[in-house]
Structures are given as C-alpha cells and as structure tokens.
Amino acid sequence: MSCKTIMVHMDTSASANARLSLALRLARGFGAHLEGLFARFEPNPREFHVMGGTAAYYDTHRTLRMEQRGAIERLFRAEVSRAQIDGVWAVSEGDPVSAIMQRSRTADLVILGQANPDDPESYIADRFPESALLGAAGPVLLVPYTGRFESFGKRVLVAWNASREAARAVHDALPFILRAVHVTILTPEQSHASCEDLAAMLARHGATSIDITLLAPHAAESTGDALLNHAADGAYDLLVMGAYGHTRFQELVLGGATRTILSTMTLPVLMSH
Template sequence: MSYKTIMVHMDTSARASARLSLALKLGRRFGAHLDGLFAAFEPRPREFYVMAGTADYYDTHRKLRREQRGAIERLFRAELARAQVDGAWVTAEGDPVTAVMQRSRSADLVIVGQTDRDDPESYIAEHFTETVLLGAGGPVLVVPYAGSFESVGERVLVAWNGSREAARAVHDAMPFIARAAHVTIVAASATASLSASTSIVPAERQASCADLAAMLARHGATKVEITRFDRDAAAATGDALLSFAADGGYDLLVMGAYGHARLQELVLGGATRSILATMTLPVLMSH
C-alpha cells in the first residue's frame, strides 16, 4: 500500500509554505503525485454591491487575491521542481469548501492546516477542517499551525477504541504504519476510572488491541507495542492523548474522527474537537 496521489490545501496563511514543505517530503517518500489546491475565503460580491460605496473594496480584494494566488503558485511550482516531485497546481472554482471536498475524493491523502485564530488568512469557512474531514471520503492529515515537523510517521501513535472510525483511520494510515520505526497502540477510552489516577482497559478492548497489533505486523510494521493509557479521571481524552504523544516523542497521531454525531461533539466537546483545537503534532484522521 502507498499514497500515489496527495493533495495539499494551499492558501494565503502564514503556514502554507510549511504545509507545502511537508507535502513535498511525503511526495518523495511515497513516490506520489502532488496536487496543490488553492482555496481561500472569498466574500460574496452581493454583500459588497448592496452597500453603497463598497464595490471598490471588493474589486481591490479580488486584485490582491489574484496577486497572492500568483505568488503562491510560483512558489509551489518552484518547490515542486526543486524536490523533483510530479504534481499539478489547481485553483478552486466556486465555494472553496466544496472544491476541497470534491477534489479530495480523488486523492489518497489530503493535507490541510489547523485553523490559526491569530492568522485571519487561515480562515476559509466556519468549521472548515471538520467539514473536510467528514466529506473527504479518505484520510486527512491535519498539520498544526505551530511547530516544525522534520519527520512525520517515524513514531506513530494509534488511538484505538475499536470503533469503525478508528478502524478506517488505521487502514488509511497503513502506508505510514508499514514504514514506521515504532508503532504504539493505545486504548483510548472515555470509560470512567476505577481510581482517581488510572484508567482500566476492558478485557475485550485488550483483545481487540492484540488483534490489531497482529494485523499491523502482517502488513510489515516491524515494532508494534500495546500500551496502557493512564490518565486522570477528569482529563479530556483528546488532551490526555496529546500529552501522551508529547511525552513519548511521537510524530504522528492516527485516530478516527467523529465517532459521535458531529453536532453532539461540537456542542459537548469530544476528542475530535479537542484534538483539532489544541493539537501539537500532525494528526491523521478518518471518518
């Protein structure tokens, strides 16, 4: 298994070049074709023209966006040639969210960035990343807006709860897992602790982890371990996973996205929303 078509979302945000750099590394590693899809927030023309005196602002915005898009396209093409990776530049037409989702369905892996509240240029639409996750039809690699990531996929942490979404994520991450130097399966569960400081993994969950480890080994994973996921009873699963990943020096987290109804997670929280808000390492998610 390998990723043969990778799509990276490009925009005018400060982290677009870092996202491209990672995409090029993965393109070289997997011998993949890389599509750079430019999709940025576009205000609706009617919202300008219905207000007297605002038409010029819209025209100025369009001119600036064309200039920015041209600069990013030149960067993409130059870096593509320098890295000697096959690829193509694509400009989204119409609604940017729809364009990203539609294009993502013909890619083996989609790379997007975490929304940075301090960078207005990273805003595409409300819940952009979550919407792409649900609509992509395949794995989405979300890259944090902070930090540098020289390696991705050398030490892989698999968040396993036995769900369909977790299973989908594991299969979608197999090209990373099969090449990883170390893979850890952690039984992530919101099950209440029997004590204040430890979380007990049920016997059926342990058996599921063992079955998963055996399957990964058959796919070529050379070092797979199952570890106990101890956390404070009051800690959110997402926050505890990120702490575990940081303590273990992992460079990729693999997990299912939105095991509960999306509306329920958005209202009540949930591991997916927590991870997307506070992530500290690249996360591969599948729904």
C-alpha cells in the same frame, strides 16, 4: 501499500508553507503525484456594492488577493520542480469546502491545516476542518498551524478503541505505519484484547517494533488531552485516530476527543471517518 496521489490544501495563511513542505516530502518519499488545491474564503461582491463607496475598495482588495494567489502558485510550482516530483496546481471554483471534498474522491491522502484563530487568512468557512474531514472520501492529514515537523512518521501513536472509525484510520495509515521505526497502540482498558489482534495484523503487513499501552487519563483530563499529552511525553510525530461525528439538521456534531484534537493539536494527526 503506498500513497500515489496526495492533495494539499493551499491558501494565503502563515502556515501554508509548512503544510506544503510536509506534502512535498511525503510526495517525494512515496513517489506520489501532488496536487496543490488553492481554496480560500471569498467575500461576496454584492455585499460591497450595496454599500456606497465600497465598490472601489472591493476592486482593490480583489486585485491584491489575485496577486497573493499568483505568488502562492509560483511558490508551489517552484518547489515541485525543485523536489523533482510530479505536481499540478488547481483552483477551487465556488464553495471551497465542497471543492476539497470533491477533489478528495480521487486522492489517496488529503493534507489540511489546523484552523488558526489568530490568522484571518486561515479562515476558509465556518468549521472548515470539521466539515472537510467528515465529508472527505479518505484519510485526512491535519497539520498544526505552528511548527515545521521535520521529523514525521518515525514514531506513530495509534489511538485504538476497536471502533469502525479507528479501524478505518489504521488501515488508511498503513503506508506510514509500515515505514515507522516504532508504533504504539494506545487503548482504554476495555479495548486491550482487540489490540493483540491489531498488533498481529500490523505485524503480518510488515510493521515492526509494536507495543501496546493503556490510556489512563487523570481525573481532570479529557481523552483528547490525554492523547496529546501521551504523544508529547513519548516524542511521537504522528497520531492516528478515528474521527467521530455526524451531521444532523445541518448542524455539525463532533465527538469530544475529535473536537479537542482539532483545536489543540501539537503534532500532525491522520484522521479517518
């Protein structure tokens, strides 16, 4: 199994370069087509024009943002050429979240960045990563806003609770699991029996060096924190897990572990919903 179409979200945030670097390495490793989709928050010009003296400011601001977008596009095209991969640049029209969800329909993998509260340029929309994750058509690889992640996918940690979402994530992550040097299935005690079946399935696909470990959070530790602590202690460089959530009355509701991982992740996380 392999990824042949990868989409990476590009913007003017400080973490965009690291996200692009990882996307380029994955595209080259899989011999995949890479699409760079530029999407960011755009202020409504009417909100400027209704205020006296702000129209000129908006025009200057818009020119600057166009120059920034042009610089990111030139970087993307140069890096794609240098990596000698097939790539294309696209710019979202309208709502950026809807654009990313729509483009995900024809991608094997979507790469997004973690929201950085200290970088205004990383703001795309309210609860952007959550909305894109739950609305994507396939797996989403979320990249933390700090770090370069030169080592990726060699040691894979699978968060397993025998749910539909976890099973979806494992199947979506097979291209990475089959290339990993070591895979650990991390599970609460009640899911241990199904882990044997999961390990056998992965072995039949060709995965090697698989072990099963019980997740035992400390009393004051949440499941999400326990996952991240285990990943750090074992020097894992990819976490695979199901994303839990739903939309109800236009309000986004996420499971506790999903919410914790999205806000405090310390390694790339492949999620599927």
